[in-house]
Amino acid sequence: MDKLRALNYFLKVAQTLSFTEAAKAFDVPASSISRRVAELEASLGAQLLHRTTRTVRLTEAGQLYLEHIRMGMAQLDAAEALVRERGSTPSGTLRISCMPGYGRVKLMPVLQDFCEQYPDILLDVHLSDELVDLGGDQFDITIRGGAEPEHRVVARRLDPNRFVLAASPAYLAARGTPRSLADLAGHSALLYRGPNSILKWMAFDGGDWVYPALTPAFVSNDGASLLTMACRHRGLVLLPEWSLRHYLDSGELLAIELESPLSVTRSEQIGIFMLYLQSRYAIGKIRAAVEFIHGRLAEPS
Template identity: 45%
Template sequence: MDKIRALRYFKRVVELSSFTAVAEELHVPASSISRRVKDLEHSLGVELLQRSTRQVKVTELGKLYYSMVSKAIRQLEQADELVSQTFEAPSGLIRISCLPTYGEQHLTPLLEQFAEQYPNIVFDLSYNDDLSQLGKDPIDIAIRGGIVPDEHVIAKRLSDNEFTLVATPQFIDKLDYGLPLNKSAIESIATLQYRGPRGVIEWYILNDEHWEPLKLTPKVISNNGKALTAAALNHRGMFCVPSWSICNYLDTGELVQVPCEGKVSVSPGGDLGVFLLYERTKYQIPKIKLCVDFIYENLNGR
């Protein structure tokens, strides 16, 4: 039995809770993955997974075994990459997860430049807001927005992630409220709200040095920043958004900041930023180090 391969299959089955999902990810028949995991269980003399037609559950022994082998597998993979690339031109796969709008505006064109210098690098890009965990999910580099990440990873700040309340001049002109808007007025006006991995993102207003939650009147809710921007441009409502994501529309005057009596944000007092995240151990791999340094040097301060 190829135990290393069986261990890798077992690790991903635990993480995805599905033989089929692992098969699709690795382009291997699900029956082959199931057979190798079964062989692993037979060699250990224990049941690691409980199988049914609907789901895969990890046994208590399986959870213990996973916690011990997953770290070892990561270290083995990193050792393989480190040694294989020490005396060779960087090549192979780099998996990056990034904020959708930030990725489209900043990361995609930058990686095209990187690819010209290192044509043997292949990028696997995921543009989403998923709360992916480096070290557990198959991700080498992540770019996330919010407060300083509370993860056991290196976090380099690329830029501020300052939020601003915007709308079209036409929408503001039709408001029945005087400017600047107070808390009550904001709560009565149509808003466009973003839905993140944990639910609809709340807004807060700074009132007498205290952040107060806003009970909003949403007109559109979406997990897609482009859709919300389009709705704002169509005069559907107000949108609390990172300034960098709509700077072009602010420059043209298609969107303008909405005057308010207090600052409006999605984080009550948090130090918001855009962060480049990676694991310290993976930074030793030449291709990862090159990519991390390239991204930071070109996006720091943007």
């Protein structure tokens, strides 16, 4: 049995939960994928995948095996890439995944400059809020908002992701400027829908976290759409400062300061983080991108 090939096939099936999709990725018949994985299971004496005519899912043993071999395979890929590019300028395909809003507003201008400095690196940029896997043939770098990850990956903070409440001057002139949490009850709210639910506005009043009463006027999973509605005087918007900066500087929107600042999380460790595997940092294209992006986007500490 070619164990390395079998491991790569198993990783792809575990990722896609489909023998057909794995076969397309390697340009081989699905029967070849199935046979190699079956040989791997036989050598281990354990079933890694539950197969039916319609679904594929990991067994408990398969999940455990996947967690242990994923890092090792990523390190092997990194070692091969490091040896191949030794002594050469950074080159090859670099896969980056980033949140859509931050990607369009902040990351893409930086990557345009990066391409001019490193013309031999082909950027493959994926804008999505979905969680993705680092390493292997997935992504080399991901940029996500939230709490700092606790393990497995290196996380470098790019932005504190501080949320700011804002509205248009015309809206505030017509409806008044709120100064307390109680004042929000009489206002229209433009709400952001995250991957799992609508983000709730909350504030710490000195004793506990409270959720102010809101009257939703518009809901979207697209920050740009919320900004458009805010500029058209439809309500209050609570978004990261980096996404509001242009509108605040131009005067299209005004920042609103409440007695108790609003947030969308109780965590004090939130931010925009650039994530990558330490084992792959030595690869020239990854190291170049990490340092370039961090140098351009990270706020001074």
